[in-house]
Amino acid sequence: MSRRFLKKVVCFLVILLLFMVINNTNLFMKQSAKEPSLLAHRGLAQTFEISNVKNDTCTAEMIHKPEHPFLENTILSMEAAFSKGADLVEFDIKPTKDGQFAVFHDWTLDCRTNVQGTPLDYTMDELKMVDIGYGYTYDNGKTFPFRGKGIGLMPSLDEVLSYFPEKSFLLHIKSNEAKEGEQLARVLATLPEAQLSLLSVYGGDEPIAALKAKLPSLRVMSKETMKSCLIPYILVGWTGYVPDACENTQLHLPEKIAPFLWGWSGKFISRMEKSNTRVIVVAGDGGFSEGFDSANDLERLPANYNGWIWTNRIDTIAPLIQNNKIE
Template sequence: MTGLKKIQRLMGKTIRRKRVWIPLVILVFVYVNNSSLLAKPKTGDPYLLAHRGLAQTFDLEGVDWDTCTAERIHKPEHPYLENTIPSMRAAFEAGADLVELDVQLTKDNRFAVFHDHMLECRTEARGKIRDYTMADLKKLDVGYGYTADGGKTYPFRGKGTGLMPLLDEVLQAFPDRELLIHVKSDDPKEGVMLAGQLEKLPRDRLQRLSVYGGDQPVKALKERIPDLRTMSRESMKQCLLPYIAVGWTGYVPSACKNTQLHLPDRIAPWLWGWPNRFLNRMDQAGTRVILVKGSGGFSDGFDSPEDLKRLPDNYNGWIWINRIDRIAPLLDNHN
């Protein structure tokens, strides 16, 4: 009995030790596998995404989905209007690596580059953009509704006539540039139609394009062009929820491959391996990660020197910018 008790005591001690060191080993593994301190750091400056080209900015406080932002712009510091070819060209010349643009379907089933579903905020016309042909839209002044002083003056009236471009015109104007196309609806028909247009492009051109927007059009587009980098709210969930569950192991879910993620900088630090491990994993999966300032609200970007201080040390991933003319000169490789 004495020998049996000794064996039992030894087994009890062994079990108690395992209860301590097994969780400890797991914790060490999780730390080592996800610590950016042990990951190979990247070098270079961040990559810059210019939201709507070089655009007029506005006060974000109180902005809702139907707010007319043209009626609340800051005092203009440059002559460019969002979503126009001159604004995109100015953004690239200022140092943008990628320009984002919005598309809307017209009455004659063409893709106009314009942000709003309705016309009265920025132009002299009224009604839905899909109720007009592209020929009609070409006659409008896209600078008509902009004011920085509550309607006392309209500094861009008469300067935006004819500047609403077709998506085709943008693709032709910037054949070798990276573009991010925003589908502004949740109509699957638009995804099918956009796929019909984009799939005609050479493969190397498609590799420099990406698309995001409503769940339904993005899903329809991805089904037609599987290799195209896309993003929607649903695709983000399909990637990030399983990653949060198992990403500590280093596993990257299949839904995270060949896609795009727009991550608010207040949420990104909660992801396994942020920043370097996470970014390396996504790079290997063919996925582009774009960091957005704040909590993911209305297009808040890294638009000031103070905003850049929010970035992780030595961060060289993609960042969302509304004032490329201000930010690019602050970074050595974008001038």
């Protein structure tokens, strides 16, 4: 191998490296005046120490001393979240005995209500009689501040969509049952196109694939859709190319992973938004719905970040964003 040839190879590699750096740096980007958008997880809800949460943890039994009267996944909590500044509210759905969807988080009713079993064991009318505030306590069971106050507060999906026809929501299918995706598709297919465009759905691979097959225009997300977008992007994204699998979807990016993506944050977000894909950054490694919930959390975001932020404390974070606390 000649010295001249080696020199050409080195030159090529240097030029390629410079291209990769310049094409993905944010240093020369025009700063956007757009504020970050806020996703309120479960609306305005009671809080708890998320570092203590495990798969079988009953979070209602470990809440902080209440600072407000709202319970997660209720119309009142969603309304409060929007009034505080949420751009999007996330909520969980579970199928009921009579073929509807109840808005409720837990796999079973045992933890935070006065009945046992799952939502699938009850009709929606029966779930309306359940006290969803029954199990909440902040002092190891000495007091139950919401007991008796949650009767009638568990909404159906139909109620939420009827009450907020012009609001944006992220629906969470908790299971990996394809039939739940098909059931949800039947519900959403009845909505006006304008309202449907305000919704997105995430969940297990099977229900999300079934839902997308029925409603191709709907923005959805699952582990499979994330992988099909991000793996090829990691391979070729340095060129600025966005794979087709990244179009019209949603990405929930843990803050520990996001910085390793080409063009993070400004160029990456711009590329995805041009493909009609929403980029939401979640705290930590993405486990147990960690959010950016304090001023200290916001300091970890990139300078001039203007994507979406996942928060469990919309009441705390919205005022900070409005006062330009991300610099």
